[in-house]
Amino acid sequence: MIKKQAVFLDRDGVINKCIFDEKINSNSPRNLNEFRILPKVKDALIYLKEMNFLLIVVTNQPDVSRGIILKSDVEKIHEYMQKNLPINDIYVCYDSNDNNPYRKPNNMMIIDAAKKWEIDLSNSYLVGDRKKDIDAGIKSGCKTFFIDYNYKEDKPKDPNYVVKSLFEATEVIRKLKNENKQFKN
Ligand SMILES: [Mg+2]
Numbered sequence: 001m002i003k004k005q006a007v008f009l010d011r012d013g014v015i016n017k018c019i020f021d022e023k024i025n026s027n028s029p030r031n032l033n034e035f036r037i038l039p040k041v042k043d044a045l046i047y048l049k050e051m052n053f054l055l056i057v058v059t060n061q062p063d064v065s066r067g068i069i070l071k072s073d074v075e076k077i078h079e080y081m082q083k084n085l086p087i088n089d090i091y092v093c094y095d096s097n098d099n100n101p102y103r104k105p106n107n108m109m110i111i112d113a114a115k116k117w118e119i120d121l122s123n124s125y126l127v128g129d130r131k132k133d134i135d136a137g138i139k140s141g142c143k144t145f146f147i148d149y150n151y152k153e154d155k156p157k158d159p160n161y162v163v164k165s166l167f168e169a170t171e172v173i174r175k176l177k178n179e180n181k182q183f184k185n
Pocket of ligand 1: 012
């Protein structure tokens with residue numbers, strides 16, 4: 001059986017704009033009205049689809065368990081994403097407990113997706129804007145892209161690539177794929 005390649009995508013800061021609220025230490029849009037897809041994200045996802053990648057969103061949404069955001073509002077955002085973007089699946093961890101194996105930097109969301117979709121993790125990628133994302137990707141054996149917004153927090157130590165956007169990550173992935181093809185010929 002030939003396993004598939006995937007790009008695992010963090011949500012806030014990768015697909016959509018973060019909405020920072022320092023008072024409650026949150027960076028997620030609270031509802032569909034606050035949800036804005038970042039420039040060129042749709043193009044990037046279409047290119048990745050054309051390259052035959054599965055596109056899997058893996059997102060921590062701890063504000064739900066903290067009582068700041070309604071689960072039903074997160075679900076509405078994800079329905080909207082599924083309708084408007086070429087995404088195959090969305091995995092969410094609503095828990096704020098770092099011991100939860102599904103909450104990044106733990107990687108059970110990725111492991112579950114890999115089983116369901118028959119994904120070859122060592123030939124897959126993860127794109128994220130925080131250390132937690134990159135660490136989950138490294139743990140899973142994926143190559144990692146860190147979108148660096150210079151947040152005032154620890155940066156991941158060893159992402160494979162540092163980029164400015166999902167679109168830039170997509171261009172690197174396209175180059176890597178082309179180089180691989182040349183090797184095989
Ligand atoms: Mg993020």
